[in-house]
Amino acid sequence: MMTRKMKINSRVLTAAASGLAPALFAPVAHAAWTLNLTPGIDKVSRDIYGLHMLAFWWCVGIAAVVFGFMIYSMVKFRHSKGAVADTTLTHSTRVEVIWTTIPVLILISMAIPAARVLVETADTAGAQMSIRVTGYQWRWTYEYVGTPVKFVSSLDRMSDAARQLDSGIDPNSVPNYLLNVDHPLVVPAGVKVRVLVTGGDVIHSWWVPALGIKKDAIPGYVNEAWFDVDTDKLGTYRGQCAELCGRDHGFMPIVVQVVSKADFQKWLMQQEADLKNEPATAATTTTASTSAPVAPAPVTAAPGAATALATGTATATVAAAATH
Numbered sequence: 001m002m003t004r005k006m007k008i009n010s011r012v013l014t015a016a017a018s019g020l021a022p023a024l025f026a027p028v029a030h031a032a033w034t035l036n037l038t039p040g041i042d043k044v045s046r047d048i049y050g051l052h053m054l055a056f057w058w059c060v061g062i063a064a065v066v067f068g069f070m071i072y073s074m075v076k077f078r079h080s081k082g083a084v085a086d087t088t089l090t091h092s093t094r095v096e097v098i099w100t101t102i103p104v105l106i107l108i109s110m111a112i113p114a115a116r117v118l119v120e121t122a123d124t125a126g127a128q129m130s131i132r133v134t135g136y137q138w139r140w141t142y143e144y145v146g147t148p149v150k151f152v153s154s155l156d157r158m159s160d161a162a163r164q165l166d167s168g169i170d171p172n173s174v175p176n177y178l179l180n181v182d183h184p185l186v187v188p189a190g191v192k193v194r195v196l197v198t199g200g201d202v203i204h205s206w207w208v209p210a211l212g213i214k215k216d217a218i219p220g221y222v223n224e225a226w227f228d229v230d231t232d233k234l235g236t237y238r239g240q241c242a243e244l245c246g247r248d249h250g251f252m253p254i255v256v257q258v259v260s261k262a263d264f265q266k267w268l269m270q271q272e273a274d275l276k277n278e279p280a281t282a283a284t285t286t287t288a289s290t291s292a293p294v295a296p297a298p299v300t301a302a303p304g305a306a307t308a309l310a311t312g313t314a315t316a317t318v319a320a321a322a323t324h
Contacts, residue, residue, distance in 0.1 A: 037052050038210055041210045041211065041229050041230055041233035041237065041258070042211065042212070042227050042228050042230060043228065043230075044120060044121055044212050044226075045210065045211055045212030045213075046212075047120065048117060048121075048212045049212075051110075051114055054109075054110060054113065055110060058106055058110065121212075121225070122224070124224050124226045127192045127193065127194035128192050128193070129144070129145070129146075129191060129192075129194070130145040130146070130194040131143065131144055131187070131193060131194070131196070132145055132198070133196065133198070134198055134199065134200045134217065135197075135198075135200060135201075135204030135205075135206065135241065135245070135252075136199075136204075137201050137246050137247075137248065138154075138155075138241075138248035138252040139154040140152070140153045140154075140185075140206070140254060141200070142183075144268070145196075147268065147272065148272060148275050149268060149272060151271075152183065153182065153184065153255070154181060154252075155180075155181060155182075155252065156181055157182065158174045159176075159178050159179075159180055159251075160251070162177060176238070178250065178251060179253045180255060181253055181255045184236070184256065184257040185254070185255065185257065186259060186264060186267050187229065187256060187257070187258055187259075187264070188229075188258075188259060188260065188261045188263075188265075189229045189230065189231045189233060189234055189259070189261070190228070190229070190231040191228065191229075191264075192226060192228040193226060193228070194224065194226045195213065195224070195226065196224060197215040197217045197222065197223045197225065198217055198218065198219065198220075198221060198222045198223070199216075199218050199219040199221075202219070202245050202246060203216060203217065203243050203245065204216070204241050204252075205217060205241055205243035206239070206254065207239045207240060207241070207242035207254070208238075208239035208254055209239060210238075210256075211227045211237070211239075211256070212227070213225045213227060214242055216243060217243075229258050231260075234258050235257075235258055236255060236256070236257050236258075237255075237256045237257075237258065238253060238254065238255055239253070239255075239256070240252070241253075241254070
């Protein structure tokens with residue numbers, strides 16, 4: 001009986017090991033990482049980076065002084081050298097004034113620039129264009145306010161295929177795995193852009209480190225942010241949803257493509273032209289499908305009737321699409 005149980009346990013352990021082996025030794029896609037924050041590509045993000053470094057160096061200085069004093073005291077006044085503790089010292093007004101004044105001055109030196117940057121990040125006055133960002137499970141919708149341009153940005157097909165279980169695709173072979181989209185957000189450099197962030201279902205968070213922006217996308221509420229990318233910082237910058245929003249939270253990246261003003265105008269005009277052509281394409285398709293059954297009836301139709309019918313259908317379809 002004992003031998004049978006041992007055989008069963010051995011088989012169970014073997015099956016478990018064979019099942020875990022592919023997971024343990026499968027190729028892993030690692031995100032790029034650094035030891036510090038990114039300075040960013042506009043003034044606000046660099047100011048935020050400056051605040052981070054200011055606090056960091058204050059922490060380094062405080063740690064050096066405190067631990068240096070501790071180590072010096074333990075070495076200089078150790079018992080083996082005959083040091084005797086002063087049991088009479090119970091209070092020192094001078095010491096208390098010093099160790100209260102210095103921290104207050106340090107906090108003030110950090111609070112003043114922090115307050116200035118905080119006010120600056122919330123100042124959207126003078127924005128030259130606005131973009132409405134709406135988070136959905138699990139994609140982003142971008143709408144250029146004042147224009148008909150609006151599109152959905154989702155995880156690109158290659159990353160989506162590679163992330164599936166048993167896909168057989170090596171994630172390391174996919175460029176920008178899980179950090180690429182089908183339709184990036186295109187913005188011009190040298191223009192103050194206001195971003196209006198909201199949610200369409202649950203709470204998301206629009207986070208682009210290079211822009212120094214991380215705003216929660218809350219349904220029924222609009223958060224504001226802005227950026228003005230330097231003209232010499234053209235390129236592609238990536239971010240992610242930074243709020244746990246459900247099953248595929250890790251699969252809704254953000255891609256911002258920064259172009260020159262001239263290239264942005266060309267892109268925007270092309271998008272508007274494509275949108276204008278969509279109703280015409282839909283009208284042509286609808287006309288073909290509607291007029292097809294009429295063609296086999298030339299006996300009862302008067303000359304030119306089919307042409308009139310097709311023309312009337314096309315006109316009605318275009319009008320309906322334009323109204324819609």
